[in-house]
Amino acid sequence: MSVNEGALMWVEKYRPKTLKDVVNQHDIVESIKAFMRNPKTMPHLMFAGIPGTGKTTTALCIAHELFGMQNWRNFTLELNASDERGIDTVRERVKDFSRYSRGAFGDIPFALIILDECDQMTGPAQTALRRIMETSSRTSRFILICNQSSKIIEPIQSRCAIFRFSRLERNAMVEHLKDVAKKETVNISSEAVERIVDYAEGDLRHAINALQTAAAYKEDAVVDEKVVSQIIGEASPKQIQLMLNKAINGDFMEARRIMYDIIGTYGFTGAEIIRQMQKELFKISYILPEQKAEFSNILGEYDYRLTQGANSDLQLSALLAQFVKVGKALGESS
Amino acid sequence: MVLLNQKGFKLPRVEKEKFMLLLRLGLDYNSQQTLYSIKNYNSIHQLRDTLQDILKSEIAFTQTCTICNIDFGCSTCNYTKFCPTKDLPFTCVCNQCLRPKKNLQQQKLF
Amino acid sequence: MKNDLWVEKYRPTLIKDVIGNEEAKILFVEWLGNKRRTKKAVLLYGPPGVGKTTLVNAAANEYNFRIIEMNASDTRSEKAVTRIANPATSFTGLDKFSSEIKGNILFMDEIDGIAGNEDRGGVNAIIKIIENTRAPIIMAANDVEIEKLRPLKKVCTLIRFQPTRIPLIIMALKSICEQEHVKYEFVALEKIAVNSQGDVRSAINDLQGLSEEGKTLTEQDTLALSLRNKDVSMYDTLKEYFAVKNIADAANLLNYSTVEYDDLLMAIGDNMPKRYTDTVKLAEAYDFLSQADVFRGRIGIEHWHLLKYFYNNLAQAASVDPESYKPFEFISPPIRVITLFWTKSKRTLLTSICMKIGVQCHVSKYEAKMIFVPYLRLMLQQRKKANALAEWLKLTPEEVTFLTGLKMF
Numbered sequence: 127m128s129v130n131e132g133a134l135m136w137v138e139k140y141r142p143k144t145l146k147d148v149v150n151q152h153d154i155v156e157s158i159k160a161f162m163r164n165p166k167t168m169p170h171l172m173f174a175g176i177p178g179t180g181k182t183t184t185a186l187c188i189a190h191e192l193f194g195m196q197n198w199r200n201f202t203l204e205l206n207a208s209d210e211r212g213i214d215t216v217r218e219r220v221k222d223f224s225r226y227s228r229g230a231f232g233d234i235p236f237a238l239i240i241l242d243e244c245d246q247m248t249g250p251a252q253t254a255l256r257r258i259m260e261t262s263s264r265t266s267r268f269i270l271i272c273n274q275s276s277k278i279i280e281p282i283q284s285r286c287a288i289f290r291f292s293r294l295e296r297n298a299m300v301e302h303l304k305d306v307a308k309k310e311t312v313n314i315s316s317e318a319v320e321r322i323v324d325y326a327e328g329d330l331r332h333a334i335n336a337l338q339t340a341a342a343y344k345e346d347a348v349v350d351e352k353v354v355s356q357i358i359g360e361a362s363p364k365q366i367q368l369m370l371n372k373a374i375n376g377d378f379m380e381a382r383r384i385m386y387d388i389i390g391t392y393g394f395t396g397a398e399i400i401r402q403m404q405k406e407l408f409k410i411s412y413i414l415p416e417q418k419a420e421f422s423n424i425l426g427e428y429d430y431r432l433t434q435g436a437n438s439d440l441q442l443s444a445l446l447a448q449f450v451k452v453g454k455a456l457g458e459s460s
Numbered sequence: 461m462v463l464l465n466q467k468g469f470k471l472p473r474v475e476k477e478k479f480m481l482l483l484r485l486g487l488d489y490n491s492q493q494t495l496y497s498i499k500n501y502n503s504i505h506q507l508r509d510t511l512q513d514i515l516k517s518e519i520a521f522t523q524t525c526t527i528c529n530i531d532f533g534c535s536t537c538n539y540t541k542f543c544p545t546k547d548l549p550f551t552c553v554c555n556q557c558l559r560p561k562k563n564l565q566q567q568k569l570f
Numbered sequence: 571m572k573n574d575l576w577v578e579k580y581r582p583t584l585i586k587d588v589i590g591n592e593e594a595k596i597l598f599v600e601w602l603g604n605k606r607r608t609k610k611a612v613l614l615y616g617p618p619g620v621g622k623t624t625l626v627n628a629a630a631n632e633y634n635f636r637i638i639e640m641n642a643s644d645t646r647s648e649k650a651v652t653r654i655a656n657p658a659t660s661f662t663g664l665d666k667f668s669s670e671i672k673g674n675i676l677f678m679d680e681i682d683g684i685a686g687n688e689d690r691g692g693v694n695a696i697i698k699i700i701e702n703t704r705a706p707i708i709m710a711a712n713d714v715e716i717e718k719l720r721p722l723k724k725v726c727t728l729i730r731f732q733p734t735r736i737p738l739i740i741m742a743l744k745s746i747c748e749q750e751h752v753k754y755e756f757v758a759l760e761k762i763a764v765n766s767q768g769d770v771r772s773a774i775n776d777l778q779g780l781s782e783e784g785k786t787l788t789e790q791d792t793l794a795l796s797l798r799n800k801d802v803s804m805y806d807t808l809k810e811y812f813a814v815k816n817i818a819d820a821a822n823l824l825n826y827s828t829v830e831y832d833d834l835l836m837a838i839g840d841n842m843p844k845r846y847t848d849t850v851k852l853a854e855a856y857d858f859l860s861q862a863d864v865f866r867g868r869i870g871i872e873h874w875h876l877l878k879y880f881y882n883n884l885a886q887a888a889s890v891d892p893e894s895y896k897p898f899e900f901i902s903p904p905i906r907v908i909t910l911f912w913t914k915s916k917r918t919l920l921t922s923i924c925m926k927i928g929v930q931c932h933v934s935k936y937e938a939k940m941i942f943v944p945y946l947r948l949m950l951q952q953r954k955k956a957n958a959l960a961e962w963l964k965l966t967p968e969e970v971t972f973l974t975g976l977k978m979f
Contacts, residue, residue, distance in 0.1 A: 134955075134962040135942070138931050177941075182932050206934040209925075243934050331933075335945040342952040357948065378843050378852065392944070393920050398936060428860070435863040436832070440839040444856035447843075451853035501593045502730040526592070526738070539736040542764045551592040553737035559756065 136338045137331050140306050143195065145187045148180050149330065150298035154289045158184065161287075162191055165234050170259060170268045172283065174275035175291030178329025184291075185240045185269045192234050201237045208243045213251040216241070217258050224265045236267045244270045245277035252279045259285060293328040302330065303337055312341040314349040321354045365391075366402045370410070373446045374421075374453035381446045389439065396438030400429050400445075417456055424448045462519045463533055464511070466549035468495040471514060478514065485510060504548055521549035527557040575821055575882065576778045577771055580746050585628045588621045589742050589770055590734035595625060597729050602629060602706075609727045611700045611707040613681075613719065616731025618825075619769030622710045626677055637677045638705070639875045674705045679874060682711040682719065693721050700725045733768020736760075742770060743777050747787070754787040761792035771825065778818035804829045808837055808900060812845045815892045820885035831880070835863060837900075838884070844898045851891045858887035916972070923969050930963055947973040 133139040142148045145155050161168045173181035189202040203223040210216050220239060247255065259268055259282070272278060275288060300323055307314045318340070326333035339357050340349045365388045373381035388394060404425055407418055428445040435441050474482070483489065485507040486500035512519050522531040532554045540546045582588045585595060594614070601612050614622040630637045681696060700707055709726065711719060743759045762780070766773035781787045807827040814820040827834070839859055846852040862883035869876045924938035931942065950956045951974050960970050
């Protein structure tokens, strides 16, 4: 695989630069290659799937293949919906970029706009996005990246070819990690690799970061399970899951203590914590989907209140109290 | 104790300085009827003190009952002990209107 | 409805219904109606609870003008001043108006709050606003501070409000009792009125607090009235807050406490789980607190007319289940120290770091914070490789120090 020597984070250094190197998304890559044979007919694309499965990488690979490794940055605009201040900024940047990149490269008649985290956009913002896509369709192609395509409005979905990135297979992750370790001359035990993959829950970036951190700690010695556990313990926002479990199982004070700890340690905003809670809620196995709905509604309500209110920790405490109440009611009815 | 009605009362002749002071303290003067009345109540306490000075006596103002509209003095009131504006001409409710003898509710209880 | 505050329910909407201070009302209405008024500002001053704000709102209602409320402590900001100069573009309207609005009037409540500062800047800033604004201005203050407001005399009409007289308060209480179908002993009303020291608001709150549906309000009941201590500290406020027997008591307490809103809100939030151990009650109380906080957020630094909703919700949070009260020890503030660590400057620093990571690694700020920062701060602790890494990410030394020092608790 081609290596970006200049990049010092291994996630970036070993990010695949060509489609054929993308890890474990064979079917998608094949389909895209078909498009690439006749780029003029390439539609807008939507990549959907859980984090760390190669969506951004694939989008960047497309850029590389369309415009070449030297020049691709001139013809590719990378945007992140949750980072931009609003749909107006997005529109501005797309407009500016379209003007700048006029005179497309060779016989590729368009420039590429990669818009990440579109599912974080509100309905009205997405509607506006659709118009932006329309007005710039002569000069640009969009690659929309999201975790949940269901959160994208119909009109946008219908304008895109949708690719669903599946969770990486365990083996594929293990192999990739071992490969990186070899290239970086890191001596790591098999158990340690397994441990990292366990923890990463399908997100290859987590895994590689953990590997790099563990390696940094054990310069010339073997990276074993022990140090991996240590790293994971130090780095892990498993706290969110813990907080959620404590709340649902009735321990308000402990849940709140963890919440303060999370805020203190990681500096997450209220909105970020709620976003993570949604994610973790989804994973909880001991609650049925229809029961999860009630929790999810509470999260939604408090997500809104956070934007209006003045004190995030108060809102979060109140949120936890509601979870405790609902959790208890669920426990009693079952 | 001199009783004054805020709507119109007389004072002995005062020198110019005093007169100007009275006006500044909120009095109005009708030269045709030679009557003073209170226009502005912001400095009512000072005004009372000044008038007491002029009249060389304690004074009390009457006030108008907000219900029956008669003018009455504070001497008939039960709450003068607690009232910070006692004897000053502020709207109030007279005893009869406050505790009408024919109040059914009261008769039930006592 | 159990949770209706009578002070709100029976607040007069017409000028004639505002109790007492007839003389002040006349002067105020005169000022309002005088198109060729010499002083375009008026200052209503007098003790709390006598109807200054109520009168302003009633007048706005009757005369059909829109009140633009402004917090006096906001006087320094240029934005505020220019915003006022264009009243049409900056209103915070009240709900009660009919469709035809005659004009805008600026209202600054509690101006003795800012004029109480050491620097005279506060009062001068207000004078500047008065001079620069086209809309008429109404201000309100307690008479305690009137000395500091003396400079305002040149530019505004002063109207003094007296404590409301006892007979008038009794009449008001009578009227409410009749409408609420509360039987009473006359002596009880007398006692409440006397105790209120001219403050109608507190009299009505006391009435509500003491009366119980279906029972007659007796003189005996009023013995529970205590003389209001106007200077209640945080500890005392908290103690009383959690022990309130009903919503009116809570409302009264909040009205008279001089404790900072935000500190109080936080302290109440900290201690709520100790007050209610029952999960349903706790959830209910927190829901009210959360709503109070939403109003606090919406008030910001200017929309003070929403303060009553803030207080209402706080009061309701206190009175979710009065029966279950048992004295408890308050939680000490250190919990808040952790969240205070994340000051604006630290957040800005973290955001900047996340942005830089985002650029190099093609991730959003959120992903940078979640997936990269936890590891990065560990990686940077290894001196050997730290420098090169930091350089690649274009991190400043300050940012590196911040990252490596992150987990300190």
